[in-house]
Amino acid sequence: MTDTSNTRRADPERPRPGPGRLRRIMRFVPLVAPVLLWAVPCWALLHAGQGWPSAVRWAGTAVCVAGLVVMPVAMMRGHGRRQRDGAAVLGDGLLGGAWVLFTWSVLLGVLLRAALAVGGVGTGQERARIVTWAVLGVTAALLVWGYVEARRVPRVRRVEVELPRLGAGLDGTRVALVTDTHYGPLDRVRWSERVCETVNGLEADVVCHTGDIADGTAERRRAQAAPLGTVRASWARVYVTGNHEYYSEAQGWVDLMDELGWEPLRNRHLLLERGGDTLVVAGVDDVTAESSGLAGHGAHLDGALDGADPGDPVLLLAHQPKFVDRAAAAGIDLQLSGHTHGGQIWPFHHLVRIDQPVLAGLSRHGERTLLYTSRGTGFWGPPFRVFAPSEITLLVLRSPRAGASA
Known part of the structure; x- marks a missing residue:
């Protein structure tokens, strides 16, 4: 399924609600x-x-x-x-x-x-x-x-995304996105295992988890999160914190993900290099980190991009879609987010839009920045999803230069 032609542009006339x-x-x-x-x-x-x-x-x-x-x-x-x-x-x-x-x-x-x-x-x-x-x-x-x-294992949603600055050597890069797993009171160890099996079947170059791993501390939900250690990627597995980590000892989750072999991108970046071209893969802490009181936690985009070549395209992981305002101002090429759950239980969708610029899918913000918002892999709270199906997302990055160089 290709969503590129349906990319939505943020409506400049639509009044944006104040942050509070x-x-x-x-x-x-x-x-x-x-x-x-x-x-x-x-x-x-x-x-x-x-x-x-x-x-x-x-x-x-x-x-x-x-x-x-x-x-x-x-x-x-x-x-x-x-x-x-x-x-x-x-x-x-x-x-x-x-x-x-x-x-x-x-x-x-x-x-x-x-x-x-x-x-x-x-x-x-x-x-x-x-x-x-x-x-x-x-x-x-x-x-x-x-x-x-x-309760079911999410269907895979496949999306092709063209990034004008992406080099031909990186054309076809496969990025798998898992987010908002929300391991919690209902034991979902087997569900977690099957989700990871599905992700492995995608043969992704990069696997991303954009936060809200669980409701509860890492010690309390370790068994449900443990299958994340079996996820495979040809290049890297990367993770950023969500707001729910900051309700449940966030540093414990950062440490556990590091233990499971994931790269916590806490206001830092990695470089994916292939065929002579480079993609900057960056991540920031969730915006709630700024008020969490935890030393060293906070959403700092400048820190995440420090040392990166400004001419290279950037893939940014940020839990909440509303971070896209900062991303667009910095000229980010593609931001991956979750948080909204697609509304989870209709018509809660409309309340989510009070706080977030996008509910789900691919949207454009400014002249360069694309945002993909996942409806989430798990669920929060009520074990129901009504008119808001969960998803595991496979994004295939395309370069407009690939055809010219073929």
Whole structure:
């Protein structure tokens, strides 16, 4: 599959949100979101004119209240200081289920009800009951499908990228991208092994991991991450930190990846030389490193490029797509990122776009810089992917000079 012809150019007219807007919004999410996630479906499915018997209405309401109480408590015990994996699995599952139920309670509660009314289908009570069963059916189907999508080994997405400055000697360079594996409370050792087997089948020159290896410390998730040591590349395996490393003792992850044979590109670069041509492969710490308080951690593009020939093309690894503003200003040729998960569970896609310039795929920024944003290899939190399939990416770098020299 070749995406080069579909490269998107960043829209200069589209207003870009301020860097702190999402952070300000997120301050209120823990207070408001749980109530909305459970209260809206409770009203839409039980108290919106369905005429259910009292026992049904109050039993359903009790289930919603229980979900409202249990979900945040389980998430705090699972992801807070206690780090209880069982609680995290319960809380994350309830969060994903509540999000899907909330979404379709709103959409079908408005659109389907209106369509039934326009079509003159049944009485008001009958239409309300049809909507309820439709919401429950769609939610159940999407959760089953989303769970299967999240747990499967990702399909390989193949993308050809032409870099105008790439020398003919490097034409056809194969770069495999894995990101956002998020090893976590659900044990995925076998999944990790199969992902690495798939990557090895790509016979890549360079294999990249652009961060968010796991949720938890390197010591805690070592068994799930260990298969990364079996990954093969003809030239190098390179890694940069993601924001989740800085929630879980980032230096431990840097040390483990080094132990597994990966090159942590912490504000530094390597040179890939072939056929008399050179490609600079650089990496930076995640932008959250700047506020982590960890000595020596921070996103420093100047340091990553220090000593590189400014005439050579640059492949940059940076976890978050929004780093592309700095990359474009520096004239980077191609940035590889993850972080967004492609939204993971629709319509969370739209909230991701508040904070990031791109959701997924290949896009152009400025006159030279291309950005490829992966939808991620694993999943974070809720074990579901709805309309946001995971991926392992194989990027084939092309030189416009290759044809002329053939």
